[in-house]
Amino acid sequence: MNRSLTEAMTAPPAELTPRQIVEELDRYIVGQDQAKRAIAVAVRNRWRRQQLSDEMREEVAPKNILMVGPTGVGKTEIARRLARLTGAPFIKVEATKYTEVGYYGRDVESMVRELVENAIGLVRERERRNVEDEATRRVEDRLLEMLLPRPVEQEGEERDLRETARHYERTREKMRAMLVAGELDQRKVEVATEQKASPVLVGSLGMEQMDMDLQSMFEKILPRSTTRREMSVAEAREVLFEQECDSLLDPEKINHAAIELAENLGMIFVDELDKVVASDARGADVSRQGVQRDLLPIIEGTTVQSRYGYVRTDHVLFVAAGAFHRARPSDLMPELQGRFPIRVELQELTRADFVRILQEPRNSLTRQYAALMETEGIDVVFTAEAIDALAAYAHKVNQANQNIGARRLYTIMERLLEQLSFDAPEMPPGRVEIDAEYVNQRLEKISDDEELSKFIL
Numbered sequence: 001m002n003r004s005l006t007e008a009m010t011a012p013p014a015e016l017t018p019r020q021i022v023e024e025l026d027r028y029i030v031g032q033d034q035a036k037r038a039i040a041v042a043v044r045n046r047w048r049r050q051q052l053s054d055e056m057r058e059e060v061a062p063k064n065i066l067m068v069g070p071t072g073v074g075k076t077e078i079a080r081r082l083a084r085l086t087g088a089p090f091i092k093v094e095a096t097k098y099t100e101v102g103y104y105g106r107d108v109e110s111m112v113r114e115l116v117e118n119a120i121g122l123v124r125e126r127e128r129r130n131v132e133d134e135a136t137r138r139v140e141d142r143l144l145e146m147l148l149p150r151p152v153e154q155e156g157e158e159r160d161l162r163e164t165a166r167h168y169e170r171t172r173e174k175m176r177a178m179l180v181a182g183e184l185d186q187r188k189v190e191v192a193t194e195q196k197a198s199p200v201l202v203g204s205l206g207m208e209q210m211d212m213d214l215q216s217m218f219e220k221i222l223p224r225s226t227t228r229r230e231m232s233v234a235e236a237r238e239v240l241f242e243q244e245c246d247s248l249l250d251p252e253k254i255n256h257a258a259i260e261l262a263e264n265l266g267m268i269f270v271d272e273l274d275k276v277v278a279s280d281a282r283g284a285d286v287s288r289q290g291v292q293r294d295l296l297p298i299i300e301g302t303t304v305q306s307r308y309g310y311v312r313t314d315h316v317l318f319v320a321a322g323a324f325h326r327a328r329p330s331d332l333m334p335e336l337q338g339r340f341p342i343r344v345e346l347q348e349l350t351r352a353d354f355v356r357i358l359q360e361p362r363n364s365l366t367r368q369y370a371a372l373m374e375t376e377g378i379d380v381v382f383t384a385e386a387i388d389a390l391a392a393y394a395h396k397v398n399q400a401n402q403n404i405g406a407r408r409l410y411t412i413m414e415r416l417l418e419q420l421s422f423d424a425p426e427m428p429p430g431r432v433e434i435d436a437e438y439v440n441q442r443l444e445k446i447s448d449d450e451e452l453s454k455f456i457l
Contacts, residue, residue, distance in 0.1 A: 018044050021085065028081050028363055029074045030356045035067055035344045039082055042317060042342070046088070046265055049315070061314065064299065064339055066273070067321040068329060069346025072405020075321040079269040089119035089258075089266040095320075096275045098291050108294040112304040112311055115266045119258035120308065127254055128245050135244035140179060142240055143233060146189040148175055185234040192228050193239060255308040267317045270295075274322030277331045292333045299339045349398070349405050354391035357406055358382075365413050373420065377429030380420075385436035390416070393443050416442050 016024075018040035025036045042063055049060045067075045076092070083090035091114045098108045148171060178184050231239070276291040298304070301314030320340060322329075329337060349357070358366050366387070370380045394408045416439060420432065 015047065016044070016085070021082075024085055025078060025081055028361045029077050030353055030360060031349075032069075032074045032078065032346050035069075035074070035078055035346050038065055038342050038344045039078060039319070042319075043082065043086055046317065050264065061301075062317040063342050064318040065320070065342045065344065066329060066340035067319065067344055067346060068324050069321075070323050070325070070348055070403055070405060072403075072407040073346045073349055074406070075346060076269075076271060079319060079321070083267070083269075086265075086267075087122070089115050089122060089262045090269070091115050091118055091267075092269040092271060094271050095273050095291060095295075095322075098276075098294070108291065108298055109304045111268055111270075112262075112298065112313055112316070113306045115268055115316070116258060116262050116306045116308055116311055119262040119266065120254060123254050123258040123261060124249065127249055131245060131248040135241055135248055138244045139237055139240045140176060142244075143179060143184075143189065143236065144172055144175060146191075146236075147179075147184065147187060147233075148172055179233070182234075185232060185237075187233045188230055189233055189236050190228050190230050191236045191239055192226050194226050259306075259309050259311055262316070263312050264315055267319065270318060270320040272322055273320040273332070274324040274327050277327040289333075292336050296333065296336055296339070299336070348403065349395070351391050351395040354394050354406070354409065355387055357409065358387050358390060365409055369413060369417055373417075373424055373432070376424040376427070378420070378424050378427060379431040380417075381431060381433050383433065383435045386434045386439050389436045389439040389443075393439070412443070418442075 018037065021040035021043060022033075022036045025040075029036070042065055045060075045063065049057055052060065067078075069075060079090075079092060083092075091111065093111045093114070098111075148168075150168065175184070276289075276295075298313055299318050301312065304311045304313060318339070329343065358364055366382045370382075373380045390409070390412060394412050397412075398404065398408050416434070419442070
């Protein structure tokens, strides 16, 4: 029996059908049906592969995708929304950040390490949810020990000692009820927190740029210091909860599961691939060609060392994108072209597309600005004529100058509502209608070619 999209959203993301994935993308991205369908099928194939026998599963390679189209037409947005939708390990990188080994820049293998870091976060969050109840119980016990220390055992009549113990337990349970109800949140307690030392040497080396193994080594040898801080019960509850969750999690289990998740369901979106196409054989172009050579084994399938263990990239899905204005996909190395068997072209946005972009998506700019103004008590309403006028201006500027696609709308909308945004805090609450006349008054100078430069991002 077919399930509705709403029902499917509550199921594991991998169970979504291609049609449901496209429907979800349609809620945020206008047009580009071919790209959406290709992405949806690729994601579904990840799930299908997991259902195969071990022998067949190893043979099925991901069908990598190359998206070709001008800037601002939805390439990155498709990838970003897909990451949220699937919940699979996902990273977006720009090809221009990497250079051939020996040149200044980042090692291409670092993208795989970043993917594993992303997977670690996903698995850790999943495992954390499994231990939250136990962590909460432990936090309550620790807070009760701070608020009501156990009486020191002393010599005396056995009957008196039993009575003292019973009285303590009754008092403790009463305080537990008060603690759960939040009645003790303002009480002060002393909590021990652990901090890593951070010598100037480490800061000067730049931890974020270090090799992963070097980072791991520093983390192990850096001394830790314990300090005691006085804080409210409400604050202590959060600190202790983090400590208890960490103590209940198994790092080795998380690392192993994360690597397996990254290897089988991981996706890497490589943007601006056209920027690493060499135009000649000199200077920086040598490095650009080198980036392609270094990317090739990663995409073909290799083993990369990370701080959590070795990671195979044989079944990682790669989605690349580029405008390819000055170059063509055929200018890429033949071997690299062959690793992207699915090629989709995204179309330039038309005036009608701009109208839809301003109206249909859940996160449309008109909805965003209306929500922002609502915080000031201003109810902003856009008429259909205003939407059409805005679309016409955006399309006109893109045609007359550099075409930056839907990103042009950010500039147009900011210019349109600049005065209203400035005056809103001092205006009485009420309704402001944005009609075609309002749009033309504030954007009329855009019709003058001399003024178009003000709208170039």
